[in-house]
Amino acid sequence: DTGVSQNPRHKITKRGQNVTFRCDPISEHNRLYWYRQTLGQGPEFLTYFQNEAQLEKSRLLSDRFSAERPKGSFSTLEIQRTEQGDSAMYLCASRTASAGGTDTQYFGPGTRLTVL
Amino acid sequence: AQSVTQLGSHVSVSEGALVLLRCNYSSSVPPYLFWYVQYPNQGLQLLLKYTTGATLVKGINGFEAEFKKSETSFHLTKPSAHMSDAAEYFCAVIADSNYQLIWGAGTKLIIKP
Numbered sequence: 001d002t003g004v005s006q007n008p009r010h011k012i013t014k015r016g017q018n019v020t021f022r023c024d025p026i027s028e029h030n031r032l033y034w035y036r037q038t039l040g041q042g043p044e045f046l047t048y049f050q051n052e053a054q055l056e057k058s059r060l061l062s063d064r065f066s067a068e069r070p071k072g073s074f075s076t077l078e079i080q081r082t083e084q085g086d087s088a089m090y091l092c093a094s095r096t097a098s099a100g101g102t103d104t105q106y107f108g109p110g111t112r113l114t115v116l
Numbered sequence: 117a118q119s120v121t122q123l124g125s126h127v128s129v130s131e132g133a134l135v136l137l138r139c140n141y142s143s144s145v146p147p148y149l150f151w152y153v154q155y156p157n158q159g160l161q162l163l164l165k166y167t168t169g170a171t172l173v174k175g176i177n178g179f180e181a182e183f184k185k186s187e188t189s190f191h192l193t194k195p196s197a198h199m200s201d202a203a204e205y206f207c208a209v210i211a212d213s214n215y216q217l218i219w220g221a222g223t224k225l226i227i228k229p
Contacts, residue, residue, distance in 0.1 A: 109157070
C-alpha cells in the first residue's frame with residue numbers, strides 16, 4: 001500500500017492557461033474524491049467517483065472544471081482558462097465504498113496551484 | 117444542513133501542557149465525526165473518528181476525543197503537548213447518504229518550548 005499519490009505537487013501557471021492534475025488512489029479503493037483547500041480554510045468538496053462513475057459534483061465545480069476517472073483507477077482534474085481565484089491546494093482522497101460510509105478517507109499530499 | 121465550527125483559528129500551548137481543540141457540529145442525522153491533522157506541506161491524516169458505540173475515542177499520537185450529543189461537541193484533547201504536535205487540525209462530519217465530509221475551518225496548534 002503506497003498511499004494516495006498526486007502529481008504534480010506544485011503548479012504555477014499564467015491566467016488563462018489550462019492545467020491538469022492527476023491522482024492515483026490506493027489500489028483497492030473504489031471511491032475517489034477531489035477537494036479544494038484555500039489558506040486558512042478546511043477542504044471544500046468538489047466531486048467524487050465510484051469506480052469510473054462521477055456521482056456528484058459541487059456547485060463549486062464550474063464549467064471550467066472537469067474530472068475524469070476513465071478506468072476506475074487514477075483520476076484527472078482539469079481546469080480550463082485558469083483564473084487567479086483558482087489558486088489553492090487541490091486534494092484527492094480515496095476510500096472503499098462499504099455500507100455505512102464510515103471508512104476512512106485517505107488523502108494524498110495535494111497539488112498546490114498558483115495562478116499568476 | 118450539516119456544519120462544523122472549530123473555535124479558535126490558532127491555539128497556543130506550552131510543551132507538556134494540556135491540548136484542547138474545540139469542535140461543535142450540527143447535523144440532522146446521527147453524526148459520524150472525524151479529526152484529521154495536517155502537517156506543513158503534507159496531506160491530511162486521520163487522527164480518530166467516532167461512528168457508533170463508545171463516546172470516548174482514542175486516536176494516534178496520544179490524542180482522544182469525546183462525542184457529547186447533548187452539547188453537539190467533539191473536542192480533541194491530549195494530556196501533554198509535544199513539539200511534534202504542531203500542525204493544523206481539522207474536524208469533519210459526514211454530511212449525508214453520499215458520506216461526504218463537511219469540514220471545519222481548522223485550528224492551528226502552536227507549541228511553545
